[in-house]
Amino acid sequence: MAEAVVPLRVDGLSVVYGERPAVDRLSFTVGRGEIYGLLGSNGAGKTSTIRSIVGLVQPVGGRVEVFGLDHRTMGRRVKELIGYVPEVSLLYEALTPREFLEFVASVRRLDPKVASERARNYANAFQLVEEFDEPIVTLSNGTRQKVLLLAAFLHQPPLLVLDEPLNGLDPRSVRIMKELLARYAANGDRGVLFSTHTMEVAEQLCHRVGILDRGVLRGEGTVAALREKVRAGDASLEEVFLRLTEEREAVRAAVDALGGPE
Amino acid sequence: MSWREAARLSDVAFTELALQAIFALRQGNVLPPGPARALVPRARRRVLQSKLVIGGVLALFTLGGAYALSSAPLLHSSLAQGISSGEFRAGLLTGLFSLDVAFLWWTGMQVLPTFLAAGVFPLLETLPIDERTVARTASLLYLRLFDLPALTILVVTPLFVGLELGPLAGLAVVPGAVATVAFALALSLLTGRFFVRRVQGSRGGGGNAVVRWGYLVLWLLPAFAMFGFVIAAPGYFSLLRSIAETGSSTAGDLLFGAFPFPFAALAAITASGPDGMGLAAGGLDVLVAALGGYLALAAVAIYWVFASVRRIGLVPATGVRPLMPRAVALHSVRPAYAVLVKDLRIASRTPGYAFLILLPILDALALGLWTYASAPSATAANSLGLAAVTTSALLATFFGPAFFAIEVFAHSYARTLPLSGRSLLGGKVALVAGMYLVASAVVAGLTLPRVFDPTLFLGFIAAELPAVLAASLLELGILLRRAEARGLPITNLYAGAWIAFLVAIPGLLVASLPLVAFQLAGAWTPDLALSLMGLVALAELALAAPFAAGRERS
Structure with missing residues (x-):
């Protein structure tokens, strides 16, 4: 029987920088209506995985399929299906949010009325209206992040790929984003891939999580299933994460080595 | 200390x-391939x-x-x-x-x-x-x-x-x-x-x-x-x-x-x-x-x-905010036109690129005005005017490759957008052609009342246009292929200017060929010189367009 078409299928993905492997034969899927959290420490390979999915990094092995379309052969069609928020908000510094979003809306061939209405709604929600005509170079990191979020939602993509999307956001915007993502996925046909190293956020938001450590997937499933896997009772996701990545003892040793305050 | x-x-x-x-990298370019330590x-x-x-x-x-x-x-x-x-x-x-x-x-x-x-x-x-x-x-x-x-x-x-x-x-x-x-x-x-x-x-x-x-x-x-x-x-x-x-x-x-x-x-x-x-x-x-x-x-x-x-x-770049912000409305346009508008907007806040756009136009203005000081006769004004149009065509062609470097800004984001290579090329080529046409219009505005043969003058501008388009398509097509294979070439004064210079050489040759044809033909069949020039330019465009559009950017 043929496999069901899912928003995202990553199969045996490997990424290498120079001689250093960043991602090693990684496989996972993001189903319809699902928010999938990719968790990991700094340098675990989350961003490399995400950059491979959106076509910024050329993997040395494996494949990425978005709604059944292979990124290598159907690159532009795949890009039409994805809304992406990068880890670092590197935008056209010389443009204003309005100018940047007009460019994005044009490249995505959005109807001006539809694009304007969506932009207005999101700009109001994220309190971005006052900065809409300021050059991006003058904006704070949090405001740039809001511009990127707006750009990602502008075409209401069936797959959202978000790399640390809550970075720099104020508490109000964080709450809005969480609610928004939950409702977005609840539509049933869409998928959300979400990377973070904030365990509480992942625990609240994600239907399933994948725990990445030095480029390898150490565990995957619902938080409850992962707890069961490491026999963690009702421990927090942070505890589960440390057990799966075998970092629990190392963390304790590191704290002991630091000692108390001097 | x-x-x-x-x-x-x-x-x-x-x-x-x-x-x-x-x-x-701080402007949003992606890390080039190869070992990071190099x-x-x-x-x-x-x-x-x-x-x-x-x-x-x-x-x-x-x-x-x-x-x-x-x-x-x-x-x-x-x-x-x-x-x-x-x-x-x-x-x-x-x-x-x-x-x-x-x-x-x-x-x-x-x-x-x-x-x-x-x-x-x-x-x-x-x-x-x-x-x-x-x-x-x-x-x-x-x-x-x-x-x-x-x-x-x-x-x-x-x-x-x-x-x-x-x-x-x-x-x-x-x-x-x-x-x-x-x-x-x-x-x-x-x-x-x-x-x-x-x-x-x-x-x-x-x-x-x-x-x-x-x-x-x-x-x-x-x-x-x-x-x-x-x-x-x-x-x-x-x-x-x-x-x-x-x-x-x-x-x-x-x-x-x-x-x-x-x-x-x-x-x-x-x-x-x-x-x-x-x-x-x-x-x-x-x-x-x-x-x-x-x-x-x-x-x-x-x-x-x-x-x-x-x-x-340490001076922060901050503008003065108005009391009432403008309404949030987005005017989306065709992708190629969006590339052109984006480039113009970036250039308006980036002197290096503004310089490239303005120079041919101001050069045309200077040369157009110079005809009043140095060319009292209609024939001389005609020759100087044609020379000014020629300069505009060559300058626009020469600076064309540099506009590709605008793509470096936010490249790590823009590459995730479904922008086709054709739209990208279309926007850039339109910019180069626009520079040529505006510069030529400036020359024409200043010299047309004084030249002895306005039809020849306007015909000359029109006949050279396909060559400018062909040269620009060739230059940018080469850069697009290179970008697909090896990442974006950054071409500013302190980084990789030689790439822009090298790519501009075939472009300049293509832009010059109809001009040479016009001069040579003018010596023995003056009546056919303009037609021959136009034919050469159209032939170049017919060859360059399939080359540039031949591969689609993923």
């Missing part, structure tokens, strides 16, 4: 600056190469000046009959100093935005080092942008002048060389501050865009100083001659006192004595007073540069 510590810190900071200048040596090597190229151009200016000095008797009789040999030498050296100031200032204007955008200064401020060391580090870092070009002016100019006019004259050039470098560094920094305050932080909207483009025209002044010198050299010498004939006058005092003539005159007087300059006592007084004034001003300029670099490096 000491100057030695500042030098060590500036070396580290310069590495970061070189990395940002070459790879533009990036820093590669960046430093490329910056050094670029400085060597700029130093080489300045050395060529000096070599040209030295050649002119060595051929003075011949040039003197053809260019400047009626003035003394000393004045002629002073005139030549004035030209050389003017070119040096203009070129070094122009270089500074091109690199200052990268210097300020690299984010080195805010980082320096957080380090536990004293205020004086931070200021010294910032100053040394700024000086390092200009080190090889400045050394070329300070060493090569006295050397060549000394070889031509004697060692004393060589030494007498040194104050002029120092003042030249000091003024260029100060002007670069001043315009850099101006850029951050008035251009980079300017809000969106049509009115602000007009103001920005107006400011950016000012940025072109140094480039036109170079251009103007070449065009105005005969006029300059005739002015000197008329002053020599009428004796001391206010105009003469102004000319003798204007920078950099006093420094040039100092070397000429050292070589041939005050009598060789044919100067009256009053003229000598003006020169001495001006020399003193300019040397004092140069000292102030150097002091100001050292005192201001750090402060300017």
Whole structure:
């Protein structure tokens, strides 16, 4: 029987920088209506995985399929299906949010009325209206992040790929984003891939999580299933994460080595 | 902390600056393929190469000046009959100093935005080092942008002048060389501050865009100083001659006192004595007073540069917010048109790109106006007008590859958008064609009432258009293929300018071929010359279009 078409299928993905492997034969899927959290420490390979999915990094092995379309052969069609928020908000510094979003809306061939209405709604929600005509170079990191979020939602993509999307956001915007993502996925046909190293956020938001450590997937499933896997009772996701990545003892040793305050 | 510590810190900071200048990572470019550890040596090597190229151009200016000095008797009789040999030498050296100031200032204007955008200064401020060391580090870092070009002016100019006019004259050039470098560094920094305050932080909207483009025209002044010198050299010498004939006058005092003539005159007087300059006592007084004034001003300029670099490096680019924000509405357009609009908007806040767009247009304006001064007959105006259109076509073609470098900005984001290679090319080619058409319209507006054959003139503009499109498609098609295979080539003055130059060569050949056909055919079948030109241009477009559209960007 043929496999069901899912928003995202990553199969045996490997990424290498120079001689250093960043991602090693990684496989996972993001189903319809699902928010999938990719968790990991700094340098675990989350961003490399995400950059491979959106076509910024050329993997040395494996494949990425978005709604059944292979990124290598159907690159532009795949890009039409994805809304992406990068880890670092590197935008056209010389443009204003309005100018940047007009460019994005044009490249995505959005109807001006539809694009304007969506932009207005999101700009109001994220309190971005006052900065809409300021050059991006003058904006704070949090405001740039809001511009990127707006750009990602502008075409209401069936797959959202978000790399640390809550970075720099104020508490109000964080709450809005969480609610928004939950409702977005609840539509049933869409998928959300979400990377973070904030365990509480992942625990609240994600239907399933994948725990990445030095480029390898150490565990995957619902938080409850992962707890069961490491026999963690009702421990927090942070505890589960440390057990799966075998970092629990190392963390304790590191704290002991630091000692108390001097 | 000491100057030695500042030098060590500036070396580290310069590495970061070189990395940002070459790879533009803070501006959103993606990491190029290949081992990461090779990036820093590669960046430093490329910056050094670029400085060597700029130093080489300045050395060529000096070599040209030295050649002119060595051929003075011949040039003197053809260019400047009626003035003394000393004045002629002073005139030549004035030209050389003017070119040096203009070129070094122009270089500074091109690199200052990268210097300020690299984010080195805010980082320096957080380090536990004293205020004086931070200021010294910032100053040394700024000086390092200009080190090889400045050394070329300070060493090569006295050397060549000394070889031509004697060692004393060589030494007498040194104050002029120092003042030249000091003024260029100060002007670069001043315009850099101006850029951050008035251009980079300017809000969106049509009115602000007009103001920005107006400011950016000012940025072109140094480039036109170079251009103007070449065009105005005969006029300059005739002015000197008329002053020599009428004796001391206010105009003469102004000319003798204007920078950099006093420094040039100092070397000429050292070589041939005050009598060789044919100067009256009053003229000598003006020169001495001006020399003193300019040397004092140069000292102030150097002091100001050292005192201001750090402060300017920390100036935030902020605009003034209106009380009532504009309504949120997005005007989406076709992707190729969106690329064109985006490039124009970026260029309106990025002097390097604005320069490339404005230069052919202002060049056309200058040449169009020049026809009134130098071409009294309709035939001559016609020829000059056609030459101006030709220049516009070649300049637009030459600068075309540089517009591809705009894609470096936010490349790590833009590459995730479903933008086709054809739309990208369409937008860029439309920009180049637009530059050509606007420049041609300016020439046509200024010369059409005076040319003897308006039909030929307009036909010439139309016949060259397909060649400009073909040249641009060829250049940008090559760059697009290269970008797909090896990442985006960054092509600015300090990074990979050679790529833009190399790609421009076939483009210039394509743009030139119909012009050559027009000239050749004009010699034996004048009636068919324009048709032949148009046919050649259309044939080029027919060949270039499939090449450019042949591969689709994923």
